Amino acid sequence: MYDVGEIRRLCRYLVDVLPRDDVSYVDIVLGGFDKALEADPVALFLLLLECFVKYVQHLTMIYDIGVMFKALNLRPVLDLGHDQSLDVLKFVDRYGLGEVYRLYKDLFRSPSGIEVLKDLISRVRDERLRERFRRFFLGEGWYG
Amino acid sequence: MVDFDSWRRELEVLIRRVSPIIRSWGSDFRRLCQYFQAYVYALIADFLGRRYRLNPQQLDGDRFVFKLSPRAYYFSSNKVFSFFAFDVNGREYSLVLNIDAIVHGNGRYARLNLDVAVLEGALSSNSVDRFGVVFFAECKSTDNASPEYVATVFGQRYIVKHGNHPHANIMDILAVRGKATSYARNMCNIVSSRFRVNIGVVDDLSPGGVGIRRLESITSSLIRYLERH
Numbered sequence: 379m380y381d382v383g384e385i386r387r388l389c390r391y392l393v394d395v396l397p398r399d400d401v402s403y404v405d406i407v408l409g410g411f412d413k414a415l416e417a418d419p420v421a422l423f424l425l426l427l428e429c430f431v432k433y434v435q436h437l438t439m440i441y442d443i444g445v446m447f448k449a450l451n452l453r454p455v456l457d458l459g460h461d462q463s464l465d466v467l468k469f470v471d472r473y474g475l476g477e478v479y480r481l482y483k484d485l486f487r488s489p490s491g492i493e494v495l496k497d498l499i500s501r502v503r504d505e506r507l508r509e510r511f512r513r514f515f516l517g518e519g520w521y522g
Numbered sequence: 523m524v525d526f527d528s529w530r531r532e533l534e535v536l537i538r539r540v541s542p543i544i545r546s547w548g549s550d551f552r553r554l555c556q557y558f559q560a561y562v563y564a565l566i567a568d569f570l571g572r573r574y575r576l577n578p579q580q581l582d583g584d585r586f587v588f589k590l591s592p593r594a595y596y597f598s599s600n601k602v603f604s605f606f607a608f609d610v611n612g613r614e615y616s617l618v619l620n621i622d623a624i625v626h627g628n629g630r631y632a633r634l635n636l637d638v639a640v641l642e643g644a645l646s647s648n649s650v651d652r653f654g655v656v657f658f659a660e661c662k663s664t665d666n667a668s669p670e671y672v673a674t675v676f677g678q679r680y681i682v683k684h685g686n687h688p689h690a691n692i693m694d695i696l697a698v699r700g701k702a703t704s705y706a707r708n709m710c711n712i713v714s715s716r717f718r719v720n721i722g723v724v725d726d727l728s729p730g731g732v733g734i735r736r737l738e739s740i741t742s743s744l745i746r747y748l749e750r751h
Contacts, residue, residue, distance in 0.1 A: 395545075
């Protein structure tokens, strides 16, 4: 069983971390941050978490690609233009993407993590938001 | 019994780990991710371009240089597609992105939805004019309500029709190009069978979407393949 106070604290934490655009978006979807924090903190938390996880998913993918290139014994260098370049493997090591990858899998892909997410999603009051979160976090309802 | 507390503690570790990356890369994050994804497709194309054999030495030893050429164009006012040309160690590829779903609404980072296909050699080589400028295609929606697009591929105009898919995708465009259709289908089939993954038409690469899972599947299959060989 979760503590609502903890959920609210996590919401504030995520707001602090996420770019302003993401926070504005959440604000628009839920019709105001403060209102949502009182009315349905779990929905607010999951929506903020969704924004956050999108960044994490890309980092895990970068990690995958880093592993792939390591296996190939290559050191790819991204040419970013304007005389900027990026060494992919250095990027992976510098930001500890291996650990990010492990945490992501544990939190969002493992059976226990999915149980927590299912439990949280079931507590969201709005049916449409519940569906949205099921689709995003649990991968339900995708065609293709 | 759901253990929320331990899950929450682990989540906080993840947030602490990722927040400096989000802060330091800011708006460049999206661009960076696009490049990384392009890498994967470039590699797949390179597998195919080398008759399905991979030799790392052929990729220039320990330095695999990916260069997005300054030939990225966003066609059409409603940004249905963007076409990129890029080199991998001097070998040219084209990358087709569905830019429409990447940035929308108020411009916030929304979905990195890449309707991606890599067209190697056959399609890109004759598209470079003598100034080194590429005009791959022009693709725009004729009517938002109608799933029909006009595509100009190498100067020829095509009406591209597709079924329920909300955006034109590259298979649709290739479908009007005769040989290119089988080329693309073969490309997908070869990758699919070689790595035992189903790529087909990558229809949704939004985070959490089926395309991302396919991409994850492709990369992990590639890794497994490389580990075995």
